[in-house]
Amino acid sequence: MNDSIAESRAQLRRNVYTLLIALSTAVVLGRVLAVDSIDKIALENYRVKKVDERLDRERTKLQRAGVRGEALERRLAQIAEKDDLWGWARLRRPFLSGNDRSRWCTVRALVEDDLRVEGHPYAIDRVIQEPGWDTIDMVKHDGHLYSSKPPLFPTMMAAEYWLIHRLTGMTLETHPYVVGRFMLVTVNLLPLLVYFWLLARLIERFGTTDWGRLLVMAAAAFGTYLTTFAVVINNHLPAAISAAVALYAAVRIWFDDERRWRYFVVAGFFAAFAAANELPALTLFGALSLALLWKAPSRTMLGYLPAVLVVGGAFFATNWIAHEDLKPPYLHRSETNPDDNWYRYEYQRNGKTHRSYWENPAGVDRGEPSPLVYAAHIVVGHHGVFSLTPVWLLSAAGTVIWLCRRRDPQLRQLALLIGGVTAVCLAFYLTRGQHHRNYGGVTSGFRWMFWFSPLWLAVMLPAADAMAGRRWTRGIALVLLVLSVLSASYPTWNPWVHPWLMDYLHYLGWGG
Numbered sequence: 001m002n003d004s005i006a007e008s009r010a011q012l013r014r015n016v017y018t019l020l021i022a023l024s025t026a027v028v029l030g031r032v033l034a035v036d037s038i039d040k041i042a043l044e045n046y047r048v049k050k051v052d053e054r055l056d057r058e059r060t061k062l063q064r065a066g067v068r069g070e071a072l073e074r075r076l077a078q079i080a081e082k083d084d085l086w087g088w089a090r091l092r093r094p095f096l097s098g099n100d101r102s103r104w105c106t107v108r109a110l111v112e113d114d115l116r117v118e119g120h121p122y123a124i125d126r127v128i129q130e131p132g133w134d135t136i137d138m139v140k141h142d143g144h145l146y147s148s149k150p151p152l153f154p155t156m157m158a159a160e161y162w163l164i165h166r167l168t169g170m171t172l173e174t175h176p177y178v179v180g181r182f183m184l185v186t187v188n189l190l191p192l193l194v195y196f197w198l199l200a201r202l203i204e205r206f207g208t209t210d211w212g213r214l215l216v217m218a219a220a221a222f223g224t225y226l227t228t229f230a231v232v233i234n235n236h237l238p239a240a241i242s243a244a245v246a247l248y249a250a251v252r253i254w255f256d257d258e259r260r261w262r263y264f265v266v267a268g269f270f271a272a273f274a275a276a277n278e279l280p281a282l283t284l285f286g287a288l289s290l291a292l293l294w295k296a297p298s299r300t301m302l303g304y305l306p307a308v309l310v311v312g313g314a315f316f317a318t319n320w321i322a323h324e325d326l327k328p329p330y331l332h333r334s335e336t337n338p339d340d341n342w343y344r345y346e347y348q349r350n351g352k353t354h355r356s357y358w359e360n361p362a363g364v365d366r367g368e369p370s371p372l373v374y375a376a377h378i379v380v381g382h383h384g385v386f387s388l389t390p391v392w393l394l395s396a397a398g399t400v401i402w403l404c405r406r407r408d409p410q411l412r413q414l415a416l417l418i419g420g421v422t423a424v425c426l427a428f429y430l431t432r433g434q435h436h437r438n439y440g441g442v443t444s445g446f447r448w449m450f451w452f453s454p455l456w457l458a459v460m461l462p463a464a465d466a467m468a469g470r471r472w473t474r475g476i477a478l479v480l481l482v483l484s485v486l487s488a489s490y491p492t493w494n495p496w497v498h499p500w501l502m503d504y505l506h507y508l509g510w511g512g
Contacts, residue, residue: 013210017200017217024221025193028230032184035094035231035493055080093132094180097496099441100232102137102147104180106154108172111162120144122151122322128349130173136357139329139342148343150328151318152276153235157187188230188237195241195454196220198248202458205251206411212464215477216457219391223484224453225445228495235277236450242274243284244454250288254295255410264303267292272311278451280425287417333435358435364498365441367434374437375430382502383439383446391484394477395456398463411462418455425449444491444499 058079062072095101105124109115117123123144127133137148147154164179165171172179199220207213221227226240249267252258271288274281289308292300316326323329334340343358358365368374380387386396402408402415429436429448440447467473490500498506 009210010204013204013213014200016214017203020214020217020221021193021196021200024196024227025189027222028189028192028227029185031231031493032181032189035096035181035184051080093176094184095132095176096232096494097442098135098137099496100234101133102135103149103154103157103233104172105133105135105138106147106149106151107158107161108133110155110158111165112171112173117144122146125347133173134349139332140345140347140356141323141332141342145345145347146322146329148329149235150276150315150330151322152315153238155318157183157233160186184231184233187233191238191241192226192230195226195244198244199454199457202248202251202454203461206458207461207465209465209468211468211474212461212466215464215468215481216460219460219481219484220453220457223391223481223488224389224457225447225450225488225495226453228444228488228491229447229450232495234447236447239274239277239281239451240453242270242277243281243451246271246274246284246288247454247458250292251414253292254413259296259299261299261303264292264296264299265307268300268304268307269311272308274451276311276315278448280428280448281451283421283424284455287421291413291417335433361435361438363442365438368437368439369434371430371437374439378429378439378446382499382505384501385446385449387501388445388487388499389484390480391460391477392456393480394463394467395460397466398459398461401462401466402459415459418459421455422452425452442496442498444495444497445487 055076058076059072062075067075093101095104105127106122108127109117109124110121115126117125120142123146124135124138125145128135128138128145135147138145139148140146160183161172161179164182170179200217203213203216203220207216226237229237246267249263249270252263253267267288271281271285275285285308289300289304292304319326319328325332329342332340332342338344343356345356347354347356361367368377377383379385386393399415399419402411403419405411426449464477467477487500491497
């Protein structure tokens, strides 16, 4: 194939990549602009109707008493405010579960003056008193309630929210849809575009066939749970995007002998940030650190390491400011030391005493008693990596293909890194205690492995290329992709629901 034809085909592939990215972005943006707690729409409409009926009755009484005009409207407003009628009625928010609300609560506590607890800037005691702002993902120590999530990411979000609040006066309480959806676009969607762009470059680099490259790009755009979770604030999406950026920079250093400082800085910063959002991503961080230290020791020490220290310093500093402790809240769950279990507590909300949800969790949050059953379900069961997203079977095959390529040691090394990190993390999840074996809670997939998406897409390429030459193998690959897109699309409005396989098992009468 001459150079002009090869370049023409490469340009066509790049155009198709752009088309897939544009379509996926439009799908995510449409879902963000429509994000709403629709399970509460009917109840809210009912309550709003009841408020209207009561205010109509009050209006009639006041008119009979001779109250008219502005005085009438003022009295009605006073009645509504006194009994908090609209606070009782309005249930909908673009915040879809206790998980993402937990982070939003921290953001509000850091920015809104009337919600700040003096001397405890990260405490969410006052935020959770407001209608619609409850969350189960919180801990208690020093007499105050806090989000159970590491504070670094919400602190970064608070910087944007502070600017929005100061410039417009709007809050997440008064304008939840305008502010919330705008921040979802900036925090989730714009970084997702960078993720797609870098993946397209990696796919173009490592792929060998047109069909294989396009299959992997289509899987990236529509076949993973990252787009599913782009409508809520979560740690999995920034971790996956960070892993993709770190992988891209490391590939340039390892494969191209790139020695410009920016690649080392980028690799260090985003490898560390991936770990700051997903603790098991420390495995990727450690593997990349050792590899780059061996490849280019001086540049790694002078470029990579300082960037790591910036992220690590910010992680531990925000945790210390929030909790006066270097460990994130989720590590304070001791079964033997009550003073080091922040998940056992009582708290007041709207004048009522409540106990922590985690003292008596319900449903899937109780944890799977059997480690073997848990292992089966997270691999091929109702939360299975391969059963819900079978396109990852191509990634497993691709890893083996690259490991067997003796003529290209660099590809073998990349496959060894990704396969090794995957095995270590999977073993970590399988050896956790029962209360950790909850499949990620009520969620549409095994979310703790979502951050692997860019790594698995990279090693999918050799298998996709191997299947490109025959119609029947292409057909198998397409079926795997279609089933993966089905699973990622099943939670049409809220990712915090059970997977379709689990719902189907319940429909068949399975009581697990």
